[in-house]
Amino acid sequence: MKFFNFHLMPYRHADLDAIERNGSAWVTFSNSHYDPQKGAELYHEYLDQMELADRLGFDGVCLNEHHQTAYGMMPIPGVLAGALARSVKRAKLAVLGRALPLLNNPLMVAEEYAMLDNLTRGRFIAGFVRGIGAEYHAMGINPVQSQERFAEAHDLIVRAWTEPGPFAYAGKHYQFNYVNPWPRPCQSPHPPIWIPSQGSSSTIRWAAAMRYTYCQTLSPIAVVARFFQMYRDEADKAGYQATADQLAWSNTIYVAETDEKAMREARPHLEALVNRFLKMPVEMLLPPGYSNIESMKRVRAAKVTGKTSSIEELVKSGVVIVGSPSTVREKLAEYQDLAGFNTSLTKTQFGTLPDDMTRANMTAIAEEILPHFRDRAPQGQQPAAAE
């Protein structure tokens, strides 16, 4: 299994009570709560953690993209990717953003990603996402056009990377007389493309058909397993057999000497992540047209956004893994076999977790977990997609 150190770069000094009073850390949570002195230090703290991940032997580091929120300070992940391109010496560098529909000029992502691929001499992984619903409130992009803008921007970027320029492009949303980006990507034909999603069936079908690596965001492991099976089924339909390398699970891991200590230490920081930083009203999460009416109804009925979770629930349902080294090894092996993935996108910092605890956690994962999974692949037959 491959391990990526996945960072959200939360503004961890945020006033959690103020977030609670506002009902969300997103869009309407005033940036007067952002202290630039503290924020500047945080950027360096988090970038240092990414560099540590490289030295500790993580296979890659992952950046993320969200807008107008204390949940994550990476509206433009390319800035941080640029900062890391030379200091992360060995690990892969993944941007699991760019929210393509938010862009009025997707050619700039073709350029930005190609530059990063050159800077890293081909260690770059290109993520394409739609962004979550809150982004459409924040950035003034019509959520009804989200899917078609994503599809068009993706096609344009991949063509820009693979077809000799210049050529003309005339889409519904984007038009160019000259598509001819310099530089071209370092990797041939282009950097690996990864598609993170909350589990939309159309996204899974498309990612499988395109043979892109599918990354499942924050979900209970049983749900992850079902979505990964859906991917394998879709690959079968597309006429090939998907490998575990095409599936990545985005999780949170915290390791301490004992289960009890790990739970005690992680609790406030993890609960701050899910119950404060992540919370938002359903109207913000799912603006009309962002997804189809059936999935909107499903999410509204489940009332997922308003729910408060305890660390016990998160651990029990396998959204996160928290415990002693042996507990974490045991769970991770069990989940890998259940869901059949070969990449772990692991948040080692989460919520309000301070720097010293994050670094201790990263070190523990690198020493106690990574070596045991280096050559481990999913074992046994993954169960069928039945509910």
Add this chain to the structure above:
Amino acid sequence: MADHTASTIEVRGCKIGLMRGGAGRPLLILHGASGAGTWLPFMRSLADKFDVIVPEHPGFGASDTPDWLDNIHDLAYFYLDVLDQLDLNEVHLVGVSLGGWIAAELAIRSTGRLASLTLVDAAGIHVPGVAQIDSFLRTDEQRIRDFFHDQAHADEMVERLLRPELEDIAMKNRVETARLVWQPRGYDPHLHKWLHRIDVPTLLVWGSHDRLFPKDYAFAYQRLIPGSKVVIVPECGHVPHVEKAATFISELEHFIDGMRAAA
């Protein structure tokens, strides 16, 4: 009480719902973001004197969602086609909220088939510095309440409209509304440049306490449409035709009668 018929018509390959009742000069009502809904009391009253025609916009309710539908201009041209197909002349065009925006866009393109224009708490233009509710961050219940000044009236509407069997249509209407109004939020930055082209008598009816498009919008429209008149309905929110139906009807009839007297 005049009765009405409900039917489906097809205009250039797009099937839409159409309610129609009464007799007299044609009075075409373009509905707002909540859809055409049912034959409302104000429609019934107006049908005593007019041939009241209430189409359901493409994309809303049981109407088709055509591939060509992207923005408000598409609907303005579509309704010009509807006027042609139904061969309506001397039409009193009444547009409510989102429908008011469509009506204004239609009228700057052609008033050839219009006798008058009435905009009711209409979207379509932007007035800087006026606070407006962001309805896309409101719950279903809040959104209904935002329409009304009198919250007792709102209680009744919440009970009537928030029913599970109406959920699918409500969500379809929300998606279509977002398509048309999300960005820029509820206006076309170019519309104001062309409102001077409206050369039929124009009435602007506004609720005194509209929190979605406050009455500043009525006066802004008045400055842009030559000779237009403003009527502010007191103690009233965003939907005077529902919340203050009697006042709304009498103001509209007074306006249309006045036109005839002047003619």
